[in-house]
Amino acid sequence: MITDAAAAIVDMYCKELKLPGLxxxxxxxxxxxxxxxxxxxSFLAACLAQEIESRRQHRLATRLALARFPATKTxxxxxxxxxxxxxxxxxxxLADGTFIxxxxxxxxxxxPGTGKTHVAIALGVSAVGAGYKVRFISAxxxxxxxLLAGQEYRLPRYLKGWGSYDLVIVDELGYLGLGPGGPxxxxxxxxxxxxxxxxxxxxxxxxRWTEVFGDVTLTSALLDRLTHHAQILIxxxxxYRFNQSKERLKALSEDKTPxxxxx
Ligand code: ADP
Ligand code: MG
Numbered sequence: 001m002i003t004d005a006a007a008a009i010v011d012m013y014c015k016e017l018k019l020p021g022l023x024x025x026x027x028x029x030x031x032x033x034x035x036x037x038x039x040x041x042s043f044l045a046a047c048l049a050q051e052i053e054s055r056r057q058h059r060l061a062t063r064l065a066l067a068r069f070p071a072t073k074t075x076x077x078x079x080x081x082x083x084x085x086x087x088x089x090x091x092x093x094l095a096d097g098t099f100i101x102x103x104x105x106x107x108x109x110x111x112p113g114t115g116k117t118h119v120a121i122a123l124g125v126s127a128v129g130a131g132y133k134v135r136f137i138s139a140x141x142x143x144x145x146x147l148l149a150g151q152e153y154r155l156p157r158y159l160k161g162w163g164s165y166d167l168v169i170v171d172e173l174g175y176l177g178l179g180p181g182g183p184x185x186x187x188x189x190x191x192x193x194x195x196x197x198x199x200x201x202x203x204x205x206x207x208r209w210t211e212v213f214g215d216v217t218l219t220s221a222l223l224d225r226l227t228h229h230a231q232i233l234i235x236x237x238x239x240y241r242f243n244q245s246k247e248r249l250k251a252l253s254e255d256k257t258p259x260x261x262x263x
């Protein structure tokens with residue numbers, strides 16, 4: 001039986017010791033322990049376990065927010081049958097985060113709509129779950145931020161800021177919209193080499209990367225380095241969304257065919 005006075009004291013101690021997880025649940029844990037005739041030590045263990053779990057959840061939520069994923073995607077929600085050429089086991093294997101520990105890179109290359117961003121986010125979410133610090137950013141935004149940092153004479157500090165991430169996901173490297181940001185993006189990738197993992201999604205085959213970065217010699221040197229420690233995933237197929245809308249349209253038109261209608 002929890003008296004009001006005892007509860008007030010536990011409340012106060014939880015606040016003082018900064019134990020928010022325990023504070024919100026100790027009543028339930030105490031009632032549960034009493035109903036099951038649990039001994040004091042087991043009760044204490046349950047209290048501590050609850051606080052640990054609540055901190056883990058909080059840390060996870062903070063890191064997910066920090067990663068700034070544009071949507072929630074999972075590998076469970078990815079239809080591998082749509083891309084028979086994509087090695088499913090290899091992709092699932094990447095989800096354990098070993099490539100991040102080894103500071104390897106992942107490059108997803110393929111046509112628009114084939115699920116590159118989906119897989120990139122899913123791998124990022126798994127990495128957060130495994131305790132890594134992850135950040136997702138589009139190539140265009142990154143190029144803009146790099147340009148701005150350069151104009152404001154704080155490029156070295158800006159680049160250094162990225163050093164705290166275990167995995168940086170640069171989404172949609174394409175040759176449009178980067179302009180003078182291209183060479184800075186090159187510098188970003190070069191600095192990151194072997195310091196941390198990079199996951200790049202792109203619709204450009206490697207031979208066209210010079211159009212983004214500008215300099216042919218520098219680009220081939222960078223590609224050499226990046227791909228040396230990289231898992232390259234080729235997304236070859238039609239746009240998933242396009243295929244789905246095609247199927248929907250087909251289903252609709254079949255519904256409207258006289259005699260086949262379900263009504
Ligand atoms: P890309 O980055 O290659 O242009 P996206 O990852 O943005 O493609 O995919 C476009 C949309 O289609 C997203 O909503 C994504 O979740 C979905 N999608 C693409 N491929 C698949 C797939 N194989 N299984 C499930 N959803 C997919
Ligand atoms: Mg994309």
